[in-house]
Amino acid sequence: MTVALAFRRVRPLPVVAVVAVAGTVETLSGVPLDQGTIVLIAPVIAMFTVCTWASIRTALVAAAVFLAAFAIQTWSFGDGIGNWLFGAVFVIATLIAGFTIQARTREAERLREAAVRHETQLELSARDAADRERTRIARELHDVISHSVTVMVVQAGAAERVSMANPPAQDAMRTVQQVGRQALGELSGLLGVLRDGDESIGLGPQPGLDALPELFDRSAAAGVTVDAVVAPELGRQLPAGPQLATFRILQEALTNVRKHSAATSARVQLQLDSGALRLSVDDEGPAREEGPAAPGGGLGLQGARERAKVYGGTVDAGRTASGGFRVRAAIPVQELE
The missing domain is CATH 1.20.58 (Methane Monooxygenase Hydroxylase; Chain G, domain 1)
Structure with missing residues (x-):
């Protein structure tokens, strides 16, 4: 035996x-x-x-x-x-x-197998969301850069006509126009690659800080009023790229309030401090029962971090002591002359 x-x-x-x-x-x-x-x-x-x-x-x-x-x-x-x-x-x-x-x-x-599958699915979802956000950022940056290059080409053409009596200056302006048009053509090709069949995105003006009042109105209509402190001259001081990134980060933060908080209001502060555009969005909570347990773990906030990272900035998010949610962002910028 x-x-x-x-x-x-x-x-x-x-x-x-x-x-x-x-x-x-x-x-x-x-x-x-x-x-x-x-x-x-x-x-x-x-x-x-x-x-x-x-x-x-x-x-x-x-x-x-x-x-x-x-x-x-x-x-x-x-x-x-x-x-x-x-x-x-x-x-x-x-x-x-x-x-x-x-x-x-x-x-x-x-x-255990279900947990492993769920964790793998979350990683794949986060990766896909980051890839989609990078693609969207690239498209929007294309629009911003295309607009700037177009302005340069137009101004170079005007300068060429003004400098009729200065052949070297005319040649320089003509070279600027040729390079600018070539850059526009390459950017258009890049947009075709990034579009991936999405015809809803094209060359058009992207929102900046001047579009914040409309964003706040939409948020109020959705049930979350915004108490904002924004310097009115910021829209004229900053380049279009950081403005667009700030607008999208703020948009995602307010969406996060509507999705995961029972608060009816949010505080927004936007200021230029020590060469960085600093953004903060706070709500008093409490959190909804279906809200995320992990602070700052949403896919939208990961996309916001990707946007800030493009310009060397950071985004931090987490729960507050009152049960609300807080988003902080800092984007290094160079003021326009």
């Missing part, structure tokens, strides 16, 4: 048969049933292994084998049914315990 138990995980059912046959042979050879504990312990160990490592059908077959072996052993000594019931109780109890442990083990494995 002891030697057979060493192979119980490799061949559980044959081990059951060996243990049952060995116990029966021992009893038929004249060894009393109450002599030694190995006769009872070995079947329990073999039975438990079958229940936890084999199928339910195999475990039921093993239980039937042991019950039959106990019946033969009881009959050989002429004992009453009580001795058989004594062994049957151990077999059935082991069967129930083994099934319970097997079910819990399989459930734990299923939950």
